Amino acid sequence: MAEIDRYRSDDRRQVEALYRRVFGPDAADANRLRWDWQYRRNPNMAAEGPLIWLAREGATIIGQYATMPVRVSIDGQDIDGSWGMDVMVAPERQRQGLGDMLFRTWDRHTGASLGLGLSESSHRLFQKLRWPEVGPVPCLVKPLSRRALRRPSWPVPINRFVSYVTLPWIRLVSRPRPLQGEVRMIRHFDDGFTRLWERVGGAFRFAVRRDAAYLNWKYIQAPHVRYSVAALIRDNDPAGYAVYRHVQEPRGRVTLLVDFLTAPDDTAGFLTLLRWVDREARASDSDKIRTFATHETFRKLLRKSGYYSVKSSMDFVAKINAVSVSPEYYKSTDGWHVTLGDSDQDR
Numbered sequence: 001m002a003e004i005d006r007y008r009s010d011d012r013r014q015v016e017a018l019y020r021r022v023f024g025p026d027a028a029d030a031n032r033l034r035w036d037w038q039y040r041r042n043p044n045m046a047a048e049g050p051l052i053w054l055a056r057e058g059a060t061i062i063g064q065y066a067t068m069p070v071r072v073s074i075d076g077q078d079i080d081g082s083w084g085m086d087v088m089v090a091p092e093r094q095r096q097g098l099g100d101m102l103f104r105t106w107d108r109h110t111g112a113s114l115g116l117g118l119s120e121s122s123h124r125l126f127q128k129l130r131w132p133e134v135g136p137v138p139c140l141v142k143p144l145s146r147r148a149l150r151r152p153s154w155p156v157p158i159n160r161f162v163s164y165v166t167l168p169w170i171r172l173v174s175r176p177r178p179l180q181g182e183v184r185m186i187r188h189f190d191d192g193f194t195r196l197w198e199r200v201g202g203a204f205r206f207a208v209r210r211d212a213a214y215l216n217w218k219y220i221q222a223p224h225v226r227y228s229v230a231a232l233i234r235d236n237d238p239a240g241y242a243v244y245r246h247v248q249e250p251r252g253r254v255t256l257l258v259d260f261l262t263a264p265d266d267t268a269g270f271l272t273l274l275r276w277v278d279r280e281a282r283a284s285d286s287d288k289i290r291t292f293a294t295h296e297t298f299r300k301l302l303r304k305s306g307y308y309s310v311k312s313s314m315d316f317v318a319k320i321n322a323v324s325v326s327p328e329y330y331k332s333t334d335g336w337h338v339t340l341g342d343s344d345q346d347r
């Protein structure tokens, strides 16, 4: 009979070997590169160490549920929560109820159990457990070049034709527009960003607390990706930020707008950040910009700036335990602030 308990430092090698078996060698190498930062250096880590649940059978580890602890703001009230991630059960022990035990143990020990970007099997298990399903997180894309709408599955003449007929529209939506505020590139989030969060965090029905400690850990110290960070400055104080990076994908070059924040009613501020990201994306020769956003006001402004909605692959489940919320709470995420930067999605 398996038992579930917390990770100890001498479990590391066995957990790595299990990871390699379940997710393959490339994913295991990438996981090793991130591990210390992701689990040990999280500013929200508990005093007892990383919050990782293991299924053991005697001395053998046969399953894991790792988590990323975060502070979560629910209608302005802060609670402890955690993103679940890197859940795995040894292949020969799957479909025997171990995943169920791991998911429930995690849920009993966190104020909010949160899952983003699920695999087919974990999604099914969440459904079986009747976790509230609030996703997917809407995905939006802004085209910048005639290559933006290309599809590898289309023959060359079709791609050429689509590029030709959509070019005037792409030129219109991607035309440069003036910034209406001061934007500075930064390599450190100072205390002004904690004050910004204190001012605006309460406006969201749900959001991970984005204070300076969290932002520096997530976007400055990450060992596996290098982000650019633009800060919107007003009267020498931060009024918002945008985190982005440029990537080469098989279909072309993409700028990922990974995370952002302004007060939701700061229309000029958010549009200024979007225009900054437009310039940066063009300077880096990107064909399009892609972002994920739940909040209706941000999405409206994204659409106004030339973004359009595409199918999202980022499923999202959330179960709030520490405070009582009504079933209505989960019906719409229009007032929630969730982005690609949340959980460990951008990796």
Ligand SMILES: CC(C)(COP(=O)(O)OP(=O)(O)OC[C@H]1O[C@@H](n2cnc3c(N)ncnc32)[C@H](O)[C@@H]1OP(=O)(O)O)[C@@H](O)C(=O)NCCC(=O)NCCS
Pocket (backbone or CB within 6 Å): 022, 086, 087, 088, 089, 090, 093, 094, 095, 096, 097, 098, 099, 100, 101, 117, 118, 119, 120, 121, 122, 124, 125, 128
């Ligand atoms: C997700 C995972 C941890 C679940 O663990 P498990 O021990 O197999 O889960 P349980 O036996 O407790 O629950 C089984 C339920 O999960 C779902 N499920 C598990 N594996 C599934 C699969 N391959 N296809 C579809 N549904 C699956 C089903 O709802 C299933 O219920 P059923 O057996 O009555 O149909 C395990 O399948 C796994 O390690 N998968 C590979 C790694 C992975 O995808 N991790 C998630 C990353 S987000």
